Amino acid sequence: MSGPSTADLDTWLEGVDYPVFVVTVHHGGRSDGCLVGFATQASINPPRLLVCLSTANRTYELARQAETLAVHLLDAGHRDLAELFGGTTGDQIDKFSRCRWEPGPQGLPLLSDSAGWMIGTVLTQVPLGDHVGFLLAPVQISNRPRTDTRRVLTYQQARTIAPGHPA
Numbered sequence: 001m002s003g004p005s006t007a008d009l010d011t012w013l014e015g016v017d018y019p020v021f022v023v024t025v026h027h028g029g030r031s032d033g034c035l036v037g038f039a040t041q042a043s044i045n046p047p048r049l050l051v052c053l054s055t056a057n058r059t060y061e062l063a064r065q066a067e068t069l070a071v072h073l074l075d076a077g078h079r080d081l082a083e084l085f086g087g088t089t090g091d092q093i094d095k096f097s098r099c100r101w102e103p104g105p106q107g108l109p110l111l112s113d114s115a116g117w118m119i120g121t122v123l124t125q126v127p128l129g130d131h132v133g134f135l136l137a138p139v140q141i142s143n144r145p146r147t148d149t150r151r152v153l154t155y156q157q158a159r160t161i162a163p164g165h166p167a
């Protein structure tokens with residue numbers, strides 16, 4: 001007997017909401033980043049964040065070789081950034097020619113219009129299925145205050161964006 005399908009799980013989770021993030025990476029002179037909904041704090045002490053990248057994405061190709069990743073929260077007013085990083089692929093366009101950013105440590109692209117970023121060291125990569133989990137130890141966190149903490153862009157606001165890469 002087969003268990004519940006992906007569609008069954010989608011139905012069970014329908015309407016559930018959570019923040020989405022943009023994860024950026026720089027490795028070997030190349031940069032990319034993608035929208036990520038599969039991300040969560042994974043430990044309080046020590047502080048840890050888990051972000052999950054589809055093995056189909058170009059961002060994963062760079063991230064699997066990188067020592068650090070940057071994780072950005074988005075303001076609800078910046079759905080354009082979610083469309084850019086979630087709806088297009090670095091295989092076809094240079095996303096960083098279409099948004100404001102500045103180079104951070106080790107060349108990591110930091111989005112100027114994010115609602116705050118965290119740079120993390122990759123501690124482990126965990127195969128999870130069609131995604132790989134990157135366990136991050138925070139090394140630097142932006143101190144830019146959010147204009148309105150209730151207005152972080154969420155999955156329900158971004159779910160209509162067609163992913164730039166099939167998962």
Ligand SMILES: Cc1cc2nc3c(=O)[nH]c(=O)nc-3n(C[C@H](O)[C@H](O)[C@H](O)COP(=O)(O)O)c2cc1C
Binds near residue numbers: 032054060
């Ligand atoms: C709402 C939403 C959530 C997404 N969540 C994830 C995710 O958790 N992990 C992931 O790897 N891709 C996720 N994606 C897909 C990537 O952001 C998308 O395929 C992107 O275009 C990949 O770009 P790249 O090929 O330049 O890495 C999501 C897309 C959307 C629209």
